[in-house]
Amino acid sequence: MDMTRRPRRLRRDGIRELVSETSLDSSDLVVPIFVDATTDERVPIESMPGHERVPVEDAVARVEEALDAGVEAVMVFGIPESKDERGTRAWAENGVVQRAVRDITAETDAYVITDVCLCEYTEHGHCGVLASEARESWEERRSDDVLEADAEADGRLTVQNDETLDLLAKTAVSHAEAGADMVAPSSMTDGMIRAIRAGLDDAGFENLPVMSYAVKYESAFYGPFRDAADGAPAFGDRRHYQMDPANRREAMREARLDVEEGADALLVKPALPYLDIVSDVRREFDHPVAAYNVSGEYAMLHAAAEKGWLDVEETALESLLSVKRAGADLIVTYFAEDVAPLLD
Numbered sequence: 001m002d003m004t005r006r007p008r009r010l011r012r013d014g015i016r017e018l019v020s021e022t023s024l025d026s027s028d029l030v031v032p033i034f035v036d037a038t039t040d041e042r043v044p045i046e047s048m049p050g051h052e053r054v055p056v057e058d059a060v061a062r063v064e065e066a067l068d069a070g071v072e073a074v075m076v077f078g079i080p081e082s083k084d085e086r087g088t089r090a091w092a093e094n095g096v097v098q099r100a101v102r103d104i105t106a107e108t109d110a111y112v113i114t115d116v117c118l119c120e121y122t123e124h125g126h127c128g129v130l131a132s133e134a135r136e137s138w139e140e141r142r143s144d145d146v147l148e149a150d151a152e153a154d155g156r157l158t159v160q161n162d163e164t165l166d167l168l169a170k171t172a173v174s175h176a177e178a179g180a181d182m183v184a185p186s187s188m189t190d191g192m193i194r195a196i197r198a199g200l201d202d203a204g205f206e207n208l209p210v211m212s213y214a215v216k217y218e219s220a221f222y223g224p225f226r227d228a229a230d231g232a233p234a235f236g237d238r239r240h241y242q243m244d245p246a247n248r249r250e251a252m253r254e255a256r257l258d259v260e261e262g263a264d265a266l267l268v269k270p271a272l273p274y275l276d277i278v279s280d281v282r283r284e285f286d287h288p289v290a291a292y293n294v295s296g297e298y299a300m301l302h303a304a305a306e307k308g309w310l311d312v313e314e315t316a317l318e319s320l321l322s323v324k325r326a327g328a329d330l331i332v333t334y335f336a337e338d339v340a341p342l343l344d
């Protein structure tokens with residue numbers, strides 16, 4: 001047999017590592033944490049084994065666990081003590097995220113990113129404010145205790161884009177005032193990056209970076225998160241503001257707008273089912289690209305591992321390496337603390 005080309009030559013131990021094209025480091029990872037103002041003890045999140053909602057008093061301890069595991073960046077989500085129609089606790093000076101971030105930045109060296117959205121703070125669970133007729137219909141339904149989807153009414157229950165912008169900017173500024181190192185708006189409100197950038201600059205935070213969830217799909221993989229953060233919409237869905245999973249070119253338009261509006265980094269979400277998008281964004285822009293390996297991606301590996309069908313550490317490492325190979329510079333992932341000790 002005349003065979004001069006043998007790719008296997010480079011696969012042996014020793015050379016295999018030397019020719020490896022992609023690496024995963026603990027410095028690529030960001031772990032989401034959930035701080036809950038409604039509890040004074042830690043509450044395990046059932047669909048996300050290993051993760052908990054922690055009271056504000058435990059926020060520092062929670063971040064120290066991440067640091068001990070070798071994860072130096074956290075993304076903070078809050079569950080407020082109360083919700084209302086406009087989500088006012090999202091920008092309260094003594095809000096759950098603001099209090100937690102103040103403690104974390106005072107007592108640790110972690111890099112603190114905050115999620116900027118209203119869905120955990122509005123009583124209807126949408127990522128912005130509703131139109132007035134929608135509010136009435138929501139009130140009616142609430143008093144009737146009929147929260148099930150009503151297709152006819154749902155058509156009117158839309159989030160008001162422009163009215164929401166100012167609230168997002170206020171929220172971002174309040175996170176910056178509490179000491180956040182970076183804000184990450186996730187509400188898919190058109191114009192949110194411009195509004196937040198302007199708000200931060202006016203408040204003197206011109207050096208604070210904004211990582212846009214530029215390309216966020218309307219995904220069933222967010223299911224466990226919505227339990228974790230108590231942010232499921234009380235009616236309807238997020239199809240009128242989050243992206244259609246069928247669309248690839250639209251992702252470039254979304255990302256381009258956010259770049260024009262001043263985003264410093266672009267995030268794609270979810271990660272694994274959308275690696276084509278991560279790769280496109282990588283190729284099209286020179287900004288740092290982040291991918292969010294979401295709650296459903298975490299839950300499905302754990303569920304299979306619980307059955308003994310696969311090894312969670314190995315599949316997590318392979319998944320995260322694949323997200324890097326597709327072009328991500330950093331990954332927001334619930335696996336961060338599981339894999340960081342295995343890296344470097």
Ligand code: PBG
Pocket residue numbers: 115117119127186187221222223224225226231293294295296
């Ligand atoms: C808030 C937000 C969501 C996630 C991150 N920020 C939920 C949603 O849009 O429904 C999902 C994260 C995950 O599933 O891990 N808008």
